[in-house]
Amino acid sequence: MSVVPDGRLADLTKEELARYSRHLLLPEVGLEGQKRLKAAKVLVVGTGGLGSPLALYLAAAGVGTLGLVDCDLVEPSNLQRQVIFGTRDLDRPKTAAAADRLKALNPGIKINAYNLRLTSRNALQILADYDVVADGTDNYPTRYLVGDACVFLKKPNVYASVFQFEGQATVFDAERGPCYRCLYPSPPPPGLVPSCGEGGVMGVLPGILGAIQASEAIKLIVGGGRPLVGRLYLLDAWLMRSAEVKLDKNPDCPVCGKNPVITELVDYEQFCGLKGETEREIPSMTAGELKSRLDAGDRVQVVDIREPHERSLFKFDGALPVPFGQLVRRKDEFDPQSDLVFICKIGQRSLYAIRALREAGYGGPMFNLRDGINAWAREVDPELTVY
Amino acid sequence: MTATLVVPTALRGFTERKSELSLEGATAGELLEALVALYPDIRPHLFDGEGALRGFVNVFVGEVNIKGTGGLDTPVKDGGSVMIVPAIAGGAGSFPSAGGGRIR
Numbered sequence: 001m002s003v004v005p006d007g008r009l010a011d012l013t014k015e016e017l018a019r020y021s022r023h024l025l026l027p028e029v030g031l032e033g034q035k036r037l038k039a040a041k042v043l044v045v046g047t048g049g050l051g052s053p054l055a056l057y058l059a060a061a062g063v064g065t066l067g068l069v070d071c072d073l074v075e076p077s078n079l080q081r082q083v084i085f086g087t088r089d090l091d092r093p094k095t096a097a098a099a100d101r102l103k104a105l106n107p108g109i110k111i112n113a114y115n116l117r118l119t120s121r122n123a124l125q126i127l128a129d130y131d132v133v134a135d136g137t138d139n140y141p142t143r144y145l146v147g148d149a150c151v152f153l154k155k156p157n158v159y160a161s162v163f164q165f166e167g168q169a170t171v172f173d174a175e176r177g178p179c180y181r182c183l184y185p186s187p188p189p190p191g192l193v194p195s196c197g198e199g200g201v202m203g204v205l206p207g208i209l210g211a212i213q214a215s216e217a218i219k220l221i222v223g224g225g226r227p228l229v230g231r232l233y234l235l236d237a238w239l240m241r242s243a244e245v246k247l248d249k250n251p252d253c254p255v256c257g258k259n260p261v262i263t264e265l266v267d268y269e270q271f272c273g274l275k276g277e278t279e280r281e282i283p284s285m286t287a288g289e290l291k292s293r294l295d296a297g298d299r300v301q302v303v304d305i306r307e308p309h310e311r312s313l314f315k316f317d318g319a320l321p322v323p324f325g326q327l328v329r330r331k332d333e334f335d336p337q338s339d340l341v342f343i344c345k346i347g348q349r350s351l352y353a354i355r356a357l358r359e360a361g362y363g364g365p366m367f368n369l370r371d372g373i374n375a376w377a378r379e380v381d382p383e384l385t386v387y
Numbered sequence: 388m389t390a391t392l393v394v395p396t397a398l399r400g401f402t403e404r405k406s407e408l409s410l411e412g413a414t415a416g417e418l419l420e421a422l423v424a425l426y427p428d429i430r431p432h433l434f435d436g437e438g439a440l441r442g443f444v445n446v447f448v449g450e451v452n453i454k455g456t457g458g459l460d461t462p463v464k465d466g467g468s469v470m471i472v473p474a475i476a477g478g479a480g481s482f483p484s485a486g487g488g489r490i491r
Contacts, residue, residue, distance in 0.1 A: 049477065138477045163475040166396040184474040186442030199397070201477060234472065236396070239406060243470065245450045307400065325400040328428045356431060 002223030003131040003156065008039040016108065020062050033222035034062060040221040043067040043130040045118060045146055047094045049206030050136030050160050050213060052084035057214035059102040059109055063221070066102065067112040067130060070094040081203035118142055120265040123149045132217050134158040136210060140187040141268035147172060147180030148265055151256045156229075158216045160209040165202050165238035167209040170228045170247060171216050174256035177230040182250040187272045205237050282354050284368040287376040290341055294318070301338040302369075305353050306345060313387050314373060316343060327353055328360045336364030345387070347372035388413050390463045392422055393470040401429040415446050416459030418469050433471070443474040 012020070012034060023029045023037075040063050044051045047070040058066055074082075074089045074097055082094075089097035095113035102111055114126060118137075127133055127149050135146045135157055143161075150157040151174040159180065160169040172179045212233065219225040234243045254262045285293070293300050304311060304319035311321060322330050324344075334340055342350035347370050354366045369376070377384035392408045399406060408425070412418035423430045435441055446453045447470045453461040463469055 140474070140476050143476055161475045162477045164396040166475065168472070168475060183445065184443050188441070188443045188474060206477070232472070234470075236406070238396075243450075245447045245470070245472070246452065248452065248455050250454070323400065325426075325428050356428070359431065 002036050003220050004036040004040050004223075009035040010039065011035070012038065016062065019106075019108075023061070028224045029222050033224070036221050036223065037062045037218065038064045040132070041065040041067070041130045042132045042134060042217055042221075043069065043127060044134050044136060045069045045142065046136035046138060047082075047084065047098045048072075048078065048136060048138060049081040049162065049201065049203070050210040051098075051134075052082045053207050053210035054134055054136055054213045054217075055098060055102060056084055056105065057211060058217060059106045059111075061214070061218055062106065063109065063217075065110045065112065065130075067114060067126070068095045068098055069114040069116070069118050069126065070098075071115060071117045081201065081206055083207065118145060120145060120267065123265060124153065127153055127155065130155065132156055132158060132220055134213050134217055136160065136206075136213065140272045143180060144187065144271060145265065145268045148255050148262065150174070151179050152264070156220055158213045158220070160206075160213045162201055162206045162209055164199055165205060165236055167205055167235045167237070169209055169212045169216070169233045169235075170231060171220070173227075173229050174249075178247045178249045179253060179256040181255050182253045183232070183247055185250070185254075189273050202237060205235075208235065208237065282351055282368050283366070284347075284370040285341065286370050287379040290369055290376070291380045293339075299338045300341055301335060302341050302343055303334070303353075304343050305349060306343075310345065310387075314377070314384055316373060316376075319343065324349055324353055328356055331357055331360060331362045334362065334364060336362070339365045339367060341367045341369055343369040343373050343376075345372045346374055388463065388465040390418055390465070390467045390469055392418055393468060394422075395471055395473055395475075397473050397475060398429060398432060398471065401426045401432070412463060414459060415448055415453050415461045415463055415469055418463060419446070419459070419471075432473075445472045446470070447472060 020034045023034050024031060042058055042063050044055050044066060047068050055066060055068060072094050073091050074085045074094055076090060079085060079087065084098045084101050093115045095115045099111045099113045123145055133146060133150050133155050135143065137143055147157060154175055157172040159172055160167060216228055219227050230247050232245050232247050251257050254260060302316060302319040304316050304321045305324045305327065307323050342353050344350040347368060350368045354368060357366065374386045377386050389409055389411055392410050394402050394406055394408065408422065410418050410421040412421050419433060433441060433444055448461050448463055449468060
């Protein structure tokens with residue numbers, strides 16, 4: 001069953017017949033499948049590591065209308081994996097740079113570039129125009145927003161996410177299987193799970209997972225094969241080991257269950273705890289303040305909670321190295337009479353480190369280096385590299 | 388009884404980067420407790436204050452989610468495999484300061 005109704009199909013031109021001949025040769029796709037691709041509208045949310053191969057392959061496959069949502073500019077650290085961009089695209093809006101690349105690849109398709117943040121106010125209106133939504137975003141609030149909006153609009157959500165060497169992919173379609181909230185009823189508290197910006201990601205990994213998303217989107221449009229509905233595909237690219245597990249619909253799901261309690265889009269930042277008091281509850285100091293206190297010879301112990309390979313990129317002189325994962329176990333190494341200042345790359349893991357030590361009963365004074373050692377590099381020692 | 392616990396990348400910082408651990412336990416819960424006994428720092432990532440599995444963590448015995456089969460009491464076969472699958476979201480930060488398709 002295709003997501004594109006018969007009434008929208010139109011004939012292919014002579015040029016299109018030539019361009020898509022390798023699809024036309026597949027009996028599973030054929031002329032009718034290619035006509036459905038031409039009539040199809042796919043929204044790619046997030047034009048990053050996943051969105052790059054996803055949009056490129058969908059454009060090449062002849063998906064007639066592609067929507068691209070992103071509000072970011074192309075940054076140098078994107079180019080290690082976001083292969084839709086070139087070095088000359090630096091500082092350009094991602095949607096504009098991606099649209100140019102896709103038009104160059106396939107001038108016969110329509111690109112709708114949305115250079116904006118998807119929000120609870122605009123999501124339903126934007127998603128409503130599309131047959132398939134592909135979620136390649138990088139944060140939990142947007143994941144839940146896209147997931148809920150797809151349930152309300154009865155649209156399939158072709159999902160993938162990546163971290164370091166590991167990827168997950170599935171198709172959430174609440175009409176015939178589970179939704180995002182069935183699998184993950186609640187998000188991790190901020191800072192609990194490191195992001196790719198802190199934990200890193202192998203550049204090719206979103207390439208693999210984004211290509212899987214493109215493949216699943218094409219299957220939904222052509223209306224064949226066995227879609228990843230009710231199945232979660234897991235890949236560990238470092239061990240090159242993949243697994244598939246079953247996903248069931250949660251009958252008590254607050255959005256797609258038998259008695260839904262969430263029937264409209266909510267405030268997803270609040271839901272994901274991003275409006276909490278966390279940062280205000282935990283005392284912090286700026287890089288400049290830390291520098292003054294160290295220079296004054298105050299009783300301050302800097303604790304570097306980064307992993308050993310990160311410390312080799314930027315060594316903080318005089319800091320006590322205790323990796324995040326060993327803090328609670330090694331808490332007796334800290335002097336409760338000293339002011340401990342926790343440092344990490346961007347000042348997020350350090351917040352959680354302080355919270356974890358508090359919960360484990362550590363009673364001495366603890367401070368967070370606000371915005372991490374990247375702030376130190378900006379404000380105190382510009383010779384250092386921001387990584 | 389011994390089973391293999393598959394540790395996801397996001398939690399390997401707590402397990403000396405080990406991706407698989409051979410642990411003793413007759414249920415999924417016992418296996419996770421054996422993991423926490425070895426690496427106490429991992430506990431808040433798996434369990435909330437009441438000892439329930441967190442909402443962003445799924446545990447599969449074989450290919451079946453324990454949510455539908457008795458939760459932490461789900462039995463594990465000798466030589467079986469148990470996998471922890473947490474939510475991952477990639478991206479530039481856990482806080483919405485950068486990255487695509489963000490919300491305000």
